[in-house]
Amino acid sequence: MRALAQIWQRHDLGKWIIGLIILLLLALPLLQYIPSEETLVTNLLLFSFTQMFMLVTLASNWNLTGGFTGYVDFGHAVFFGLGAYGTGIVMAKAGWPFVPALVVGAIVSAVFALLIGGATLRLKGPYFSIAMLGTLVAMREIVRVSRPLTGGGAGLTLPPYLNRPLFYYITLVLAILVVLFIRWLRQTEFGASLIAIREDEVGAEMRGINTTRHKITIFIIAAFSSGIVGGLWAYQNTFIDPDIVFLPARTVEMVMMTMLGGLGTVAGPVIGAATIYWLRDVVWANFLDYHLIMQGLLLILIVLFVPEGIMGTLGDRSGTTVGRLWGKYISPAREGTTQAEVNP
Amino acid sequence: MDQFLQAMINGIMLGGFYAAMVLGFSIIWGVMGVINLAHGEFIMAGAYFTWMMNREYGWEPFLALIVILPVFFVAGYILQRILINRVIERPHLISLLVTFGLSIIIANVYKLAYTGTPRTVESAFSGFWRAGEVTIPITRSYVVVAALTMMAALHLFLQYTRLGKSIRAAAQNREAAQIVGIEIGRVYAITFAICIALTGAAGMLASPTQAVFPFMGAPLTLKAFAITAMSGLGSIPGALMGGVVLGLIEVFIATYVPGIGTNLGIVASFVILVVVLVTRPQGLFGGLKPAGAL
Amino acid sequence: MTGNGQQPLLEGRGVSKYFGGLAALSDVDFAVYSGEVMGLIGPNGSGKTTLFDCLSRVQEISDGQVFFKGKEITNKKSYQVAHMGLARTFQVIRVYRKMTVLDNMLLSRQWGGQGMLQIFRPSQQRTKKRAHELAKFLLLDHVIDEKAGNLSGGQQRLLEIGMALMPNPDLILLDEATSGVNPTLIETIKDRIRELNEKEHKTFLLIEHNIHFIADLCSRVVVLDYGQKLAEGTPAEIMENEAVIEAYFGAYGEGENDSEA
Numbered sequence: 020m021r022a023l024a025q026i027w028q029r030h031d032l033g034k035w036i037i038g039l040i041i042l043l044l045l046a047l048p049l050l051q052y053i054p055s056e057e058t059l060v061t062n063l064l065l066f067s068f069t070q071m072f073m074l075v076t077l078a079s080n081w082n083l084t085g086g087f088t089g090y091v092d093f094g095h096a097v098f099f100g101l102g103a104y105g106t107g108i109v110m111a112k113a114g115w116p117f118v119p120a121l122v123v124g125a126i127v128s129a130v131f132a133l134l135i136g137g138a139t140l141r142l143k144g145p146y147f148s149i150a151m152l153g154t155l156v157a158m159r160e161i162v163r164v165s166r167p168l169t170g171g172g173a174g175l176t177l178p179p180y181l182n183r184p185l186f187y188y189i190t191l192v193l194a195i196l197v198v199l200f201i202r203w204l205r206q207t208e209f210g211a212s213l214i215a216i217r218e219d220e221v222g223a224e225m226r227g228i229n230t231t232r233h234k235i236t237i238f239i240i241a242a243f244s245s246g247i248v249g250g251l252w253a254y255q256n257t258f259i260d261p262d263i264v265f266l267p268a269r270t271v272e273m274v275m276m277t278m279l280g281g282l283g284t285v286a287g288p289v290i291g292a293a294t295i296y297w298l299r300d301v302v303w304a305n306f307l308d309y310h311l312i313m314q315g316l317l318l319i320l321i322v323l324f325v326p327e328g329i330m331g332t333l334g335d336r337s338g339t340t341v342g343r344l345w346g347k348y349i350s351p352a353r354e355g356t357t358q359a360e361v362n363p
Numbered sequence: 364m365d366q367f368l369q370a371m372i373n374g375i376m377l378g379g380f381y382a383a384m385v386l387g388f389s390i391i392w393g394v395m396g397v398i399n400l401a402h403g404e405f406i407m408a409g410a411y412f413t414w415m416m417n418r419e420y421g422w423e424p425f426l427a428l429i430v431i432l433p434v435f436f437v438a439g440y441i442l443q444r445i446l447i448n449r450v451i452e453r454p455h456l457i458s459l460l461v462t463f464g465l466s467i468i469i470a471n472v473y474k475l476a477y478t479g480t481p482r483t484v485e486s487a488f489s490g491f492w493r494a495g496e497v498t499i500p501i502t503r504s505y506v507v508v509a510a511l512t513m514m515a516a517l518h519l520f521l522q523y524t525r526l527g528k529s530i531r532a533a534a535q536n537r538e539a540a541q542i543v544g545i546e547i548g549r550v551y552a553i554t555f556a557i558c559i560a561l562t563g564a565a566g567m568l569a570s571p572t573q574a575v576f577p578f579m580g581a582p583l584t585l586k587a588f589a590i591t592a593m594s595g596l597g598s599i600p601g602a603l604m605g606g607v608v609l610g611l612i613e614v615f616i617a618t619y620v621p622g623i624g625t626n627l628g629i630v631a632s633f634v635i636l637v638v639v640l641v642t643r644p645q646g647l648f649g650g651l652k653p654a655g656a657l
Numbered sequence: 658m659t660g661n662g663q664q665p666l667l668e669g670r671g672v673s674k675y676f677g678g679l680a681a682l683s684d685v686d687f688a689v690y691s692g693e694v695m696g697l698i699g700p701n702g703s704g705k706t707t708l709f710d711c712l713s714r715v716q717e718i719s720d721g722q723v724f725f726k727g728k729e730i731t732n733k734k735s736y737q738v739a740h741m742g743l744a745r746t747f748q749v750i751r752v753y754r755k756m757t758v759l760d761n762m763l764l765s766r767q768w769g770g771q772g773m774l775q776i777f778r779p780s781q782q783r784t785k786k787r788a789h790e791l792a793k794f795l796l797l798d799h800v801i802d803e804k805a806g807n808l809s810g811g812q813q814r815l816l817e818i819g820m821a822l823m824p825n826p827d828l829i830l831l832d833e834a835t836s837g838v839n840p841t842l843i844e845t846i847k848d849r850i851r852e853l854n855e856k857e858h859k860t861f862l863l864i865e866h867n868i869h870f871i872a873d874l875c876s877r878v879v880v881l882d883y884g885q886k887l888a889e890g891t892p893a894e895i896m897e898n899e900a901v902i903e904a905y906f907g908a909y910g911e912g913e914n915d916s917e918a
Contacts, residue, residue, distance in 0.1 A: 091456055093459075093463075138637050139637060142637075144455060144456070145398055145455040145456065145459055146592070148456070148459060149398075149459075149585070149588050149636075150633070150636060150637050152585065153585055153588075153589070153632070153633035153636060153637070154633065156581065156582065156585060156633070157630040157633040157634075160630055161630060211763070211764060214764065215753075215764045215765075218753045218756070218764070219751055219753065221715060221735075221751075222747070222751045223764075224715075224734065224735045224736045224739075225713060225715065225735045225736070225739060225744075225745060226736075226739055226744070226764075226765045226766075226820070226821075226823075226824065227736050227739035227740055227824055228736055229734075229736050230736065267581065268467065271463060271464075271467070274460065278460075309471075309475075311467055311470075311471040312467070312468050312471045312472060312475075314464075314467060315463075315464040315465065315466070315467030315468035315471070316464065316468060317464075318460060318461075318463065318464035318467070319446075319460075319461050319464040319465065319468075322457055322460045322461050322464070323449055323450075323457075323461065
């Protein structure tokens with residue numbers, strides 16, 4: 020493993036391979052036009068990839084609050100859903116064209132993040148996580164009962180637009196942009212502050228970081244980005260309802276992918292998303308019924324046995340592990356150690 | 364006025380159920396520091412057991428306890444030994460994720476076995492008592508009685524039996540408990556087993572009054588979390604008060620806010636949860652330890 | 658150095674802190690003057706760290722006021738106070754264990770006070786230089802790429818001091834900087850504090866159990882007991898103060914069987 024990592028670093032193989040992959044991905048839809056006996060590239064394949072790109076983006080967004088800042092959000096799907104509904108409502112009910120509608124969806128998401136973050140980001144560790152899960156479920160029900168606006172449980176239908184290659188490109192470009200953005204962010208002082216907050220929030224605040232402002236800012240950024248994905252998804256799917264969109268399982272996906280890839284690393288969510296997506300689609304397509312059960316099992320296995328994630332195992336030290344994230348919040352079984360900290 | 368009274372009674376009855384429902388969750392958290400996100404799924408499983416007995420043998424729901432209690436006890440014991448044990452001394456995030464994974468597995472196993480069609484449980488005790496303008500559903504009354512019995516039994520067990528005291532000791536200071544000879548591993552396993560049995564029983568309590576389907580667990584888990592966080596970990600009186608408060612709030616919102624319905628019970632619990640956690644992290648009532656001091 | 662009539666750098670008036678029914682601090686008045694090295698001592702549980710928490714705004718103050726550089730900071734947040742030039746270390750060592758010494762130092766640089774846009778600047782080269790310099794100053798340069806968790810207790814204490822110094826603060830609160838440190842390093846720490854105090858005019862407030870350390874370094878000492886100020890004066894005066902002796906040793910006196918934990 021070590022030797023591999025060293026070779027990797029020395030030749031900066033990473034950049035070349037990534038470049039190559041991106042080129043391939045960009046070219047993929049064009050392969051449709053190569054005359055051949057079989058269809059190499061079907062719309063279904065493009066659709067598949069589109070889903071994967073969206074997952075990569077979502078996992079990366081989640082990683083912003085979860086992996087970088089240490090606030091494990093169990094309800095992140097709510098921003099995805101708000102983006103979906105924001106876009107959907109404005110297109111279906113007000114007849115807006117897609118692009119402005121998408122912006123509206125993202126803004127709705129961001130504004131909600133501002134409002135809810137003010138309250139939930141004060142909570143620590145598991146309380147934050149579950150409060151966000153509660154937010155997700157609550158929003159689902161709110162959308163469900165707001166029939167006049169959202170179509171309620173019956174859902175909302177958007178104007179159809181079937182252009183698989185276009186969605187493919189849009190989501191691919193979005194994913195690339197988001198990952199690049201995150202990479203840049205990490206190099207800034209803002210990024211370093213987030214990591215400090217994750218490692219020791221009290222200490223970070225003592226050393227001059229306005230933790231509240233930082234937390235809310237990254238929260239809004241992640242929400243905005245996931246809102247965009249939500250809007251895209253809604254348009255592509257043409258139909259949304261509260262249950263598909265505000266799905267706790269979606270957040271779990273993001274968590275799992277990021278953890279598998281490496282919490283708090285830049286490449287982690289990308290690798291994790293790709294891996295899990297293909298595992299799901301390729302391997303599990305054969306076991307359709309057991310699909311979610313296996314997902315649950317996978318989550319347990321990842322948590323217990325691969326805490327560093329793939330990137331961590333490959334030597335990327337920039338991230339963190341599930342264990343370290345809430346090292347302070349250990350069970351009462353270890354009461355002895357925490358008391359010393361709590362009582363001056 | 365009658366509407367108010369009716370709402371009060373409904374709220375208290377719902378609260379009684381919630382209190383019983385919360386017990387297992389609260390104690391697991393308080394004693395072992397594990398937040399069991401699969402809690403609702405165990406309730407669901409208990410409800411399904413009840414339905415099976417009801418459909419196959421025509422058993423009254425309460426009779427299903429004969430099957431549920433031992434089965435869930437054993438299942439809980441085994442589960443604790445093979446899985447939960449690994450997450451006890453580790454950060455909460457791990458137990459959250461593992462139990463969350465567990466919840467997905469259980470819910471979908473049941474979906475496979477029984478499909479997503481909602482099931483109903485028939486009870487001979489359906490019907491109402493009337494007191495003036497107020498109606499009191501019979502089944503729910505029995506549910507409340509059963510719930511109170513469970514709580515009293517649990518309380519007596521924890522206070523007066525040796526095992527109960529060991530559990531409380533382990534919750535408060537693990538090392539000291541071990542020093543005086545309490546075998547922690549066994550205590551944890553038995554505690555978990557008891558709690559799962561209680562939770563299965565809660566499933567039985569739930570079955571006559573709501574539709575039984577594989578995904579009914581999630582809102583219940585959230586409510587359990589809200590109540591426990593509010594009322595302190597491992598606190599039985601806290602569970603009672605917290606449960607009743609939540610029940611009352613849900614019913615009153617459903618009664619007095621037009622066109623809403625009980626779906627928004629979730630919203631209510633969530634809002635309460637966030638408000639309480641932000642303003643009073645130590646919880647509202649005492650318990651083994653306050654919710655904020657993890 | 659401590660002239661009367663000079664405005665204190667840090668001042669607390671009637672500071673009180675209650676945890677439920679327990680008064681961790683009762684009505685504590687004190688002042689730290691610019692350029693001093695002041696000591697804060699007292700038996701365990703006397704409220705020293707709580708006082709630090711209140712001063713550095715890590716905890717809310719139940720009653721009373723605190724002033725830093727003449728401005729009231731009673732209700733400010735800890736990062737605001739940090740911007741004003743106050744730094745502190747913690748009783749339980751809080752370094753980022755899995756990160757290198759260098760990363761620890763870099764994560765402690767001064768942030769903000771700037772507008773929102775500024776924080777998106779890339780990390781400054783300037784800061785790296787300062788981190789290296791400080792590491793050298795604290796004898797940590799040979800371990801600068803080691804994981805902080807691998808350092809000895811004493812080295813971790815030094816690292817904490819380094820982290821506190823990164824933003825170039827005016828007042829440094831050190832909480833038990835010598836606890837768990839071997840005697841040689843203690844001398845080093847003493848040395849460094851003296852140097853920072855004399856050459857760079859930095860003010861120190863030290864919580865200590867090590868009486869010799871305090872006697873050597875501090876010009877003034879405040880004694881706390883049960884959350885109240887018991888005595889104040891030079892180290893020599895304090896060590897002869899009967900009430901202080903009783904507070905510390907009364908519980909450990911011969912023939913007495915309470916052992917105060």
